[in-house]
Amino acid sequence: xxxxxxxxxxxxxxxxxxxxxxxxxxxxxxxxxxxxxxxxxxxxxxxxxxxxxxxxxxxxxxxxxxxxxxxxxxxxxxxxxxxxxxxxxxxxxxxxxxxxxxxxxxxxxxxxxxxxxxxxxxxxxxxxxxxxxxxxxxxxxxxxxxxxxxxxxxxxxxxxxxxxxxxxxxxxxxxxxxxxxxxxxxxxxxxxxxxxxxxxxxxxxxxxxxxxxxxxxxxxxxxxxxxxxxxxxxxxxxxxxxxxxxxxxxxxxxxxxxxxxxxxxxxxxxxxxxxxxxxxxxxxxxxxxxxxxxxxxxxxxxxxxxxxxxxxxxxxxxxxxxxxxxxxxxxxxxxxxxxxxxxxxxxxxxxxxxxxxxxxxxxxxxxxxxxxxxxxxxxxxxxxxxxxxxxxxxxxxxxxxxxxxxxxxxxxxxxxxxxxxxxxxxxxxxxxx
Amino acid sequence: xxxxxxxxxxxxxxxxxxxxxxxxxxxxxxxxxxxxxxxxxxxxxxxxxxxxxxxxxxxxxxxxxxxxxxxxxxxxxxxxxxxxxxxxxxxxxxxxxxxxxxxxxxxxxxxxxxxxxxxxxxxxxxxxxxxxxxxxxxxxxxxxxxxxxxxxxxxxxxxxxxxxxxxxxxxxxxxxxxxxxxxxxxxxxxxxxxxxxxxxxxxxxxxxxxxxxxxxxxxxxxxxxxxxxxxxxxxxxxxxxxxxxxxxxxxxxxxxxxxxxxxxxxxxxxxxxxxxxxxxxxxxxxxxxxxxxxxxxxxxxxxxxxxxxxxxxxxxxxxxxxxxxxxxxxxxxxxxxxxxxxxxxxxxxxxxxxxxxxxxxxxxxxxxxxxxxxxxxxxxxxxxxxxxxxxxxxxxxxxxxxxxxxxxxxxxxxxxxxxxxxxxxxxxxxxxxxxxxxxxxxxxxx
Numbered sequence: 001x002x003x004x005x006x007x008x009x010x011x012x013x014x015x016x017x018x019x020x021x022x023x024x025x026x027x028x029x030x031x032x033x034x035x036x037x038x039x040x041x042x043x044x045x046x047x048x049x050x051x052x053x054x055x056x057x058x059x060x061x062x063x064x065x066x067x068x069x070x071x072x073x074x075x076x077x078x079x080x081x082x083x084x085x086x087x088x089x090x091x092x093x094x095x096x097x098x099x100x101x102x103x104x105x106x107x108x109x110x111x112x113x114x115x116x117x118x119x120x121x122x123x124x125x126x127x128x129x130x131x132x133x134x135x136x137x138x139x140x141x142x143x144x145x146x147x148x149x150x151x152x153x154x155x156x157x158x159x160x161x162x163x164x165x166x167x168x169x170x171x172x173x174x175x176x177x178x179x180x181x182x183x184x185x186x187x188x189x190x191x192x193x194x195x196x197x198x199x200x201x202x203x204x205x206x207x208x209x210x211x212x213x214x215x216x217x218x219x220x221x222x223x224x225x226x227x228x229x230x231x232x233x234x235x236x237x238x239x240x241x242x243x244x245x246x247x248x249x250x251x252x253x254x255x256x257x258x259x260x261x262x263x264x265x266x267x268x269x270x271x272x273x274x275x276x277x278x279x280x281x282x283x284x285x286x287x288x289x290x291x292x293x294x295x296x297x298x299x300x301x302x303x304x305x306x307x308x309x310x311x312x313x314x315x316x317x318x319x320x321x322x323x324x325x326x327x328x329x330x331x332x333x334x335x336x337x338x339x340x341x342x343x344x345x346x347x348x349x350x351x352x353x354x355x356x357x358x359x360x361x362x363x364x365x366x367x368x369x370x371x372x373x374x375x376x377x378x379x380x381x382x383x384x385x386x387x388x389x390x391x392x393x394x395x396x397x398x399x400x401x402x403x404x405x406x407x408x409x410x411x412x413x414x415x416x417x418x419x420x421x422x423x424x425x426x427x428x429x430x431x432x433x
Numbered sequence: 434x435x436x437x438x439x440x441x442x443x444x445x446x447x448x449x450x451x452x453x454x455x456x457x458x459x460x461x462x463x464x465x466x467x468x469x470x471x472x473x474x475x476x477x478x479x480x481x482x483x484x485x486x487x488x489x490x491x492x493x494x495x496x497x498x499x500x501x502x503x504x505x506x507x508x509x510x511x512x513x514x515x516x517x518x519x520x521x522x523x524x525x526x527x528x529x530x531x532x533x534x535x536x537x538x539x540x541x542x543x544x545x546x547x548x549x550x551x552x553x554x555x556x557x558x559x560x561x562x563x564x565x566x567x568x569x570x571x572x573x574x575x576x577x578x579x580x581x582x583x584x585x586x587x588x589x590x591x592x593x594x595x596x597x598x599x600x601x602x603x604x605x606x607x608x609x610x611x612x613x614x615x616x617x618x619x620x621x622x623x624x625x626x627x628x629x630x631x632x633x634x635x636x637x638x639x640x641x642x643x644x645x646x647x648x649x650x651x652x653x654x655x656x657x658x659x660x661x662x663x664x665x666x667x668x669x670x671x672x673x674x675x676x677x678x679x680x681x682x683x684x685x686x687x688x689x690x691x692x693x694x695x696x697x698x699x700x701x702x703x704x705x706x707x708x709x710x711x712x713x714x715x716x717x718x719x720x721x722x723x724x725x726x727x728x729x730x731x732x733x734x735x736x737x738x739x740x741x742x743x744x745x746x747x748x749x750x751x752x753x754x755x756x757x758x759x760x761x762x763x764x765x766x767x768x769x770x771x772x773x774x775x776x777x778x779x780x781x782x783x784x785x786x787x788x789x790x791x792x793x794x795x796x797x798x799x800x801x802x803x804x805x806x807x808x809x810x811x812x813x814x815x816x817x818x819x820x821x822x823x824x825x826x827x828x829x830x831x832x833x834x835x836x837x838x839x840x841x842x843x844x845x846x847x848x849x850x851x852x853x854x855x856x857x858x859x860x861x862x863x864x865x866x867x868x869x870x871x872x873x874x875x876x877x878x879x
Contacts (some may be wrong), residue, residue: 045481046815087742090732095802097809116809141654143745150701150748157596157700182832262695263589294514294526304523307582310590330590362531369533372484373550376817 024396027212027385028219032227035207035235039385039395040222041214043378047117049215050378051124053131054386057203059181059245060321068183069191072144073199074102074109079140079332081129086140093126100126106177107320107386108390114379117216121225128229131204136196147184148389159265159330159431162257170253170427171324175246184293207235212385215378246271246322256430264336264432265328268343270425272325274318275393281404282412283316283325283420288363289413290314290350290421291327295362297346302329308339320391325420333433344423355410367405371398434539434587435511463825463834464656468664475825475834476659477651479818485652486511486818487559488548489567490826492647493640494541495620496613496679496760502628504620505636507540508584512633513547514538515576517569522576525562532558540618543759544830550819553653557662562647564666567641574630581625588619592763596699600870603694604705607765608866612683619732642673647829651822683709683761689865695873701748702776703870706783709765710754710859717858718756719843720851721764725754726796726803727852728766728786733802736768740782746774750783757827763866764859776869790856794849807844 014137027041059070078100079086093100098115100123111131115123131188155161163182172178182188215221248271273279291298291314302312312329331339375381464476498505516522529536534551549559592598602617609615619625628755648667650659679782686709728735729752732742740747766787768779770855828837 043481046812048816057535087733087738091798091802094731095805097805097807114813116812143742144747145444146771147741147748153772154701154748154769157698159594172472261873262593263586293530295523300523303583305579307579308586310583310586331586332733362527366530366533369531370535370550372482372531372552372749373533373535376482376484376550376819378816 004287008422026398029395030223032206032230034226034233035205035231036209036211036230036233037389038223038226039210039212039389040217040219041381042217043215043381045216046378047068047216048138048378049113049115049120049123049213049217050165050382051119051127052212052379052382052386053111053112053127054210054212054390055109055111055204056107056208056390057109057199058105059179060176061131061199061203061241062176062179063195063199065187066183066191066195067187068148068177068181069195070109070203071104071182072141072148072188072191073196073203074104074111075144075148076136076140076196077102077130077134080135080137082133082135083129085124089130092122092132096122099138100130102130103256104181104182109295110383110386112379112382120217124225125227132230132233134200136193136200138193139344140306141191141193141196145188145191148182148188152180152182152188155287159259159261159263162259163265163267163429163431164373166255166257166429166431167269167427170255170429171250171269171271172246175322176243177246177319177322194368202236202241205235205240206233207228208240210386210389212382212389214382214385226366240292243321246319250427252425252427254428255270257433258433259431260374261432262333263330264333264430265330266336266340266431267429268327268423268426269324270420270427272316272318272323272420274320274323277337279416279420280318281401282408282416284367284411285360285363285405285408286350286417286421287314287316287325288367289355289359290346290417292363293366297350298327298329298343301346302339306339306342308335308342312343318391327426336430336432347421347423347426351414351421353410353414355413355417357410359360360408360410360413364405364408368402371402419430434513435537448489461636466660466663468643468668470668470670471642472667472670472808472842473647473664473829473852474660474667475647475649475829476534476654476656476663477821477825478654478656479651479821480653482818482872483553483653484818485552485553485556485559485650485654486550486822487563488546488819488822488826489563489650490547490647490649490830491545492543492645492830493545493676493879494620495616496542497640497676498613498616498620499672500616502632503616504584504618504622505547505628505632506640507619508581508625508628509633509637510538510540510547511580511584512572512577513566513570514581515573516571517565518571519565519569520562522571524876525566528558528562534559542614542618542843544756546823546826547670548822556650556652556654556659557666560648560650560662560666564670567643567646567667568670570637570641572630572637574632577630577633581628581815584619584625585622588625591619592617593622594698596696596703596870599696600694600703600705600868603692603868604763604765604868607684607690607692607868608707608709609683612681612760614683614760615677620685621707636845638673640676640803642676643667643670644672645676647821647826649826649829651818654809679760686864686866688863689867693869693871695871699872701769702779702872703767703769704776705765705767705868706780707765707774707866707868708864709761711761712758712856713756717851717855720847720855721731721754721859722756723800723803723807723844723847724790724852724855725752725764725797726806728752728790730803730806732779735799736766737784740768740779744782745771746779746782747771751780757831759830776871779868780867787856787860788816791853792862797849800847800849800852804844804847808841811841852854853879
């Protein structure tokens with residue numbers, strides 16, 4: 001499709017924590033003297049490199065009254081450094097056909113370099129400058145704030161963005177996950193340069209950072225090249241900030257947002273569990289059976305049998321400070337009641353059993369067997385490595401993931417489904433008429 | 434597309450491919466065969482990971498449709514997942530998922546593509562499924578009616594409720610009068626609602642033939658073994674009559690065209706400007722490709738740097754050019770105004786950039802940067818087995834996958850004078866198409 005830019009509500013993330021390939025081959029790991037964790041995964045044959053620097057500096061760390069600070073700070077990393085203005089940096093990286101971009105989520109910010117192998121030195125210089133020596137010029141802040149405000153206003157025409165933001169408010173009352181990563185029109189307008197500088201100083205600390213280098217790199221080369229560039233970067237003596245966990249039992253609320261649309265966008269959500277919880281893997285399997293793929297119950301009943309949706313499914317999103325289970329669908333405005341009825345019936349029935357052996361074995365085969373495909377690009381490997389490290393899952397996570405999925409029983413699935421997929425425990429947002 | 438893209442994982446945010454330009458393998462690596470029934474087979478071994486991408490590309494898209502039955506190609510794409518006598522409804526996807534794989538499909542103006550990316554040891558399974566549905570589709574009337582509703586939902590998502598989709602569709606209808614590019618790939622809602630099972634069957638019988646398809650296999654497989662499977666599984670399928678060529682030729686545009694579409698709920702105007710241009714068959718195509726990159730690829734590109742960064746006119750600005758389009762298509766610019774700026778100011782600014790290209794030779798640094806971006810994108814296209822396969826197919830659709838070898842050299846050979854010449858040749862004031870979307874007030878409550 002022509003210039004279709006997918007806007008994905010940050011709340012509604014992929015079906016599962018991306019698992020990884022055989023642990024022994026996954027990456028070399030070490031802790032640099034300044035506390036930053038370095039993961040290196042050579043992936044030769046194609047002369048390209050991705051270096052992903054993940055800093056625990058997401059919107060969850062926005063100070064009270066300044067939603068959007070983490071996001072705009074990240075956006076400004078490449079808008080002026082000690083050695084280059086923003087436009088000079090743009091020209092330098094694009095002249096070699098590379099990219100250097102920062103993206104912020106709820107938990108962290110990823111500054112990602114993608115270059116041809118022959119341009120790695122230049123790329124690392126630019127990356128280190130952006131990470132460690134951004135100058136945050138006042139005029140760039142004004143410009144970026146105006147861009148973000150305009151983008152937020154425009155996103156009001158996107159029902160998925162509207163619905164995702166509303167569901168976050170319902171799921172995380174009183175928690176920083178409740179506000180949009182980009183902030184609000186009012187909050188972004190008020191952000192000052194002093195706040196940006198202070199946020200960068202406080203949050204961009206090596207002991208809250210994971211660096212993954214993947215591609216046509218040799219371990220010793222990239223280790224030396226990176227260590228040299230981050231040598232002067234040290235952690236503040238203050239202990240790292242912590243964020244409370246999201247509320248375990250927010251009130252169940254149903255919200256309807258009226259819009260002139262032909263199709264309604266519906267989100268259901270409730271708290272769930274993170275990877276360390278014993279219910280996580282059974283819930284991962286239950287979610288897959290309910291709405292994870294194109295053989296799932298929701299896809300089959302709502303789309304294939306009833307023709308009520310193009311897009312319907314369920315997902316788990318295990319954030320560092322809280323996890324959610326969500327269901328989403330889009331259906332014509334006069335069919336919302338019928339479609340939601342089918343969805344709720346499936347959510348209820350999966351907890352009451354019986355779940356078939358065939359469903360269970362398919363879900364397990366897919367979750368276990370799809371590892372290599374989740375690592376089929378250089379960027380995906382880098383993302384997986386930083387996610388595994390940042391969530392404390394360990395580089396043997398792929399093996400443990402496979403084992404844990406393999407052990408899930410029918411009884412497990414029904415038990416967790418009854419507990420976490422009961423529709424009466426889900427808040428809902430309908431964007432439509 | 435049969436299914437919506439999977440939501441990106443939270444941490445999967447940055448796009449790392451610096452350009453959408455393609456990449457290929459060195460010629461010696463590709464095993465090529467044409468079966469007796471006309472099926473073209475391309476196989477590329479790639480042993481980096483234990484996966485394989487199996488793709489079947491049919492030479493049929495919305496350009497092969499007729500008025501009154503638009504959206505047939507895309508509708509049929511959906512139905513290709515509804516089963517055969519051997520593999521019932523949903524069985525394709527079930528078997529692929531059982532193998533840890535993903536399958537999906539997409540339809541464009543020119544082509545319909547099906548793919549399964551899965552464990553390499555399941556190659557034969559994927560080939561068997563594709564061979565089966567090439568000729569044995571059930572096309573059950575009840576399933577057609579159910580899927581009709583799904584396609585209508587897809588259209589609501591992509592077009593009815595999406596200002597960008599809506600105005601893009603309007604632009605194509607404005608710019609094309611005779612050629613099928615004038616209707617949307619998904620089809621008009623009225624046609625989707627009406628299309629009869631007999632029409633779908635006839636369309637399937639006409640275009641879903643081995644002599645109208647390209648099979649691509651890239652991954653951790655033996656080319657010899659894969660070719661053996663392909664011969665065995667596809668070789669028995671009968672060659673069909675050659676599908677009719679698309680006869681329509683777009684007549685020359687005689688004056689500028691303009692439309693405004695008002696959309697309730699839209700928050701921001703969208704300004705689109707386009708001109709008719711030739712594509713890959715023309716010696717001017719590389720210059721147009723490079724010019725599109727200079728204007729709109731990256732933050733150093735002219736439109737971003739000037740309209741968004743320096744002049745603070747645009748919330749976003751960019752462009753599009755379809756080098757790979759089988760028939761002549763559009764060279765396209767678009768922009769959305771920042772608050773306080775008008776569509777008129779943006780339109781003038783877009784046109785001023787075009788005038789500048791006509792008046793002043795583009796500096797060497799900008800040209801070199803864009804060439805480097807395209808070449809780097811070519812290298813990044815090797816990153817996954819899926820993208821390698823898609824690149825082979827895209828060039829094969831133009832005549833031969835070997836054309837990929839010449840792509841970067843053609844781009845490299847473009848001069849500043851070429852860029853100026855194509856701008857002066859094609860971007861004429863009285864050949865311009867302008868489509869503007871404006872936010873409209875909500876209707877009074879009933």
